[in-house]
Amino acid sequence: MTRRWNVSGLLLVGLLVLSLGLAACSDEDGDDSVAASDPTAAAPAPGTVFDPPREMGDFTLTAHTGEPLSLSDLQGQVVVLYFGYTYCPDVCPVSLALLNAAYNQLTPEVQEQVQVVFVSVDGTRDTPERLGMVIPAFNPDFLGVTGPEETVRGIGEPYGVAFYRRFPENASPENYLVFHTSQFFVLGQQGEWRAVYPDDVSAAYLAEQITAQVEARTST
Amino acid sequence: MAENVGNTRKWLFIGIGVAVFLVVGIIAVGLVFSGDGDDDDDGDNGDNGDNNGAEEIVITEGELTVTGAWMRAVIVGDAPVTVPEDRELDADEAPGEGMSDMGMGGSNAAVYLVIANGTEADDSLVAASVSAEIATEAQLHDSVMVGDERQMQQQDAIPVPAGEVVELKERSLHVMLMNVQQDLNTDETITLTLTFESGTTLDIPVQVVPLGTEPTQ
Numbered sequence: 001m002t003r004r005w006n007v008s009g010l011l012l013v014g015l016l017v018l019s020l021g022l023a024a025c026s027d028e029d030g031d032d033s034v035a036a037s038d039p040t041a042a043a044p045a046p047g048t049v050f051d052p053p054r055e056m057g058d059f060t061l062t063a064h065t066g067e068p069l070s071l072s073d074l075q076g077q078v079v080v081l082y083f084g085y086t087y088c089p090d091v092c093p094v095s096l097a098l099l100n101a102a103y104n105q106l107t108p109e110v111q112e113q114v115q116v117v118f119v120s121v122d123g124t125r126d127t128p129e130r131l132g133m134v135i136p137a138f139n140p141d142f143l144g145v146t147g148p149e150e151t152v153r154g155i156g157e158p159y160g161v162a163f164y165r166r167f168p169e170n171a172s173p174e175n176y177l178v179f180h181t182s183q184f185f186v187l188g189q190q191g192e193w194r195a196v197y198p199d200d201v202s203a204a205y206l207a208e209q210i211t212a213q214v215e216a217r218t219s220t
Numbered sequence: 221m222a223e224n225v226g227n228t229r230k231w232l233f234i235g236i237g238v239a240v241f242l243v244v245g246i247i248a249v250g251l252v253f254s255g256d257g258d259d260d261d262d263g264d265n266g267d268n269g270d271n272n273g274a275e276e277i278v279i280t281e282g283e284l285t286v287t288g289a290w291m292r293a294v295i296v297g298d299a300p301v302t303v304p305e306d307r308e309l310d311a312d313e314a315p316g317e318g319m320s321d322m323g324m325g326g327s328n329a330a331v332y333l334v335i336a337n338g339t340e341a342d343d344s345l346v347a348a349s350v351s352a353e354i355a356t357e358a359q360l361h362d363s364v365m366v367g368d369e370r371q372m373q374q375q376d377a378i379p380v381p382a383g384e385v386v387e388l389k390e391r392s393l394h395v396m397l398m399n400v401q402q403d404l405n406t407d408e409t410i411t412l413t414l415t416f417e418s419g420t421t422l423d424i425p426v427q428v429v430p431l432g433t434e435p436t437q
């Protein structure tokens with residue numbers, strides 16, 4: 001339902017902007033107050049694209065295969081980072097399902113140039129084996145990486161990622177929740193940070209944005 | 221005079237602009253509504269079928285109904301997860317229990333459903349439960365944004381006013397199964413018991429869908 005609204009809504013906004021543009025262009029006096037005074041025309045697209053992109057440091061964690069994995073190993077690919085944990089009841093499964101849906105909407109050529117990486121903020125419970133059970137179940141092409149929580153804290157910090165444990169009432173102490181930043185970070189071929197998106201964008205929109213980043217780097 | 225002509229032209233152009241604006245606007249609005257209801261079957265991968273079909277929910281007069289209950293698969297795995305006491309808790313990690321070094325690390329899982337209150341009395345969902353083999357507890361939760369973080373907050377009750385439909389859905393209200401004890405695989409069905417303030421108790425089937433099922437927007 002809302003997906004249709006999104007697409008049609010974009011179309012609507014696009015057409016309104018276009019018609020406002022026509023009105024503004026025909027204004028000989030160069031008085032652009034017509035366009036400028038309509039606040040509804042500027043529905044912002046969700047997320048932020050950085051221009052220029054931001055240089056980020058490399059990091060090394062353990063992949064769900066058991067092998068060490070550095071961000072620099074993925075050079076040449078557009079990387080989509082998501083920070084979460086596999087015991088996450090609601091937020092992460094929804095985000096991973098969204099990433100799966102977005103990934104499945106990419107063309108095979110684009111898919112080859114994209115790597116989705118799930119970074120665990122719960123190294124205590126998220127062993128490589130645990131990640132290996134869960135992450136490929138969302139999508140066999142996705143990578144899960146894990147490591148000591150303090151290491152991951154340092155990796156996430158420059159992206160504005162924060163996380164901390166919470167203990168729900170009546171839950172056993174090992175059954176804690178981890179509250180964490182929930183966003184999609186898109187990195188370019190050199191590991192540079194190119195864009196960030198909220199976790200409630202549509203899969204179609206995210207697929208579009210990822211494709212644009214892949215194409216941007218192909219054309220430069 | 222020349223200025224007048226200029227002004228007239230200016231207003232004419234603006235008029236045309238506004239007319240175009242209205243016409244395209246109307247067409248676009250038409251598209252929005254005509255697009256409704258004809259492409260529900262676009263997801264091949266992880267299609268959750270009618271599980272999120274809140275639009276089809278009908279309120280049955282005189283009845284409190286719960287429909288369309290679903291959840292994503294849960295992978296508990298078979299190996300007990302040992303939780304070592306590997307670090308001191310931060311001050312904000314209240315209430316300060318230490319990490320236990322035994323027992324299962326619990327998998328929690330969210331259940332989504334639609335409650336329609338066709339009765340003439342306001343009601344509230346006050347409790348949920350599943351069999352002990354499935355999970356140790358079921359809680360009522362809401363998921364709210366705090367800055368960039370989504371936080372889950374336990375609810376004492378979820379009000380369902382008379383004549384209204386309340387959706388428990390992703391990134392919003394949900395029933396959370398705490399410490400799930402066994403794998404719940406795609407296409408399985410579990411039974412969830414819901415208790416309402418009015419005393420109504422409903423056993424409802426919850427369909428398990430693939431992990432990768434596309435979220436509803």
Ligand SMILES: [Cu+2]
Nearest residue numbers: 090361372396
């Ligand atoms: Cu919850």
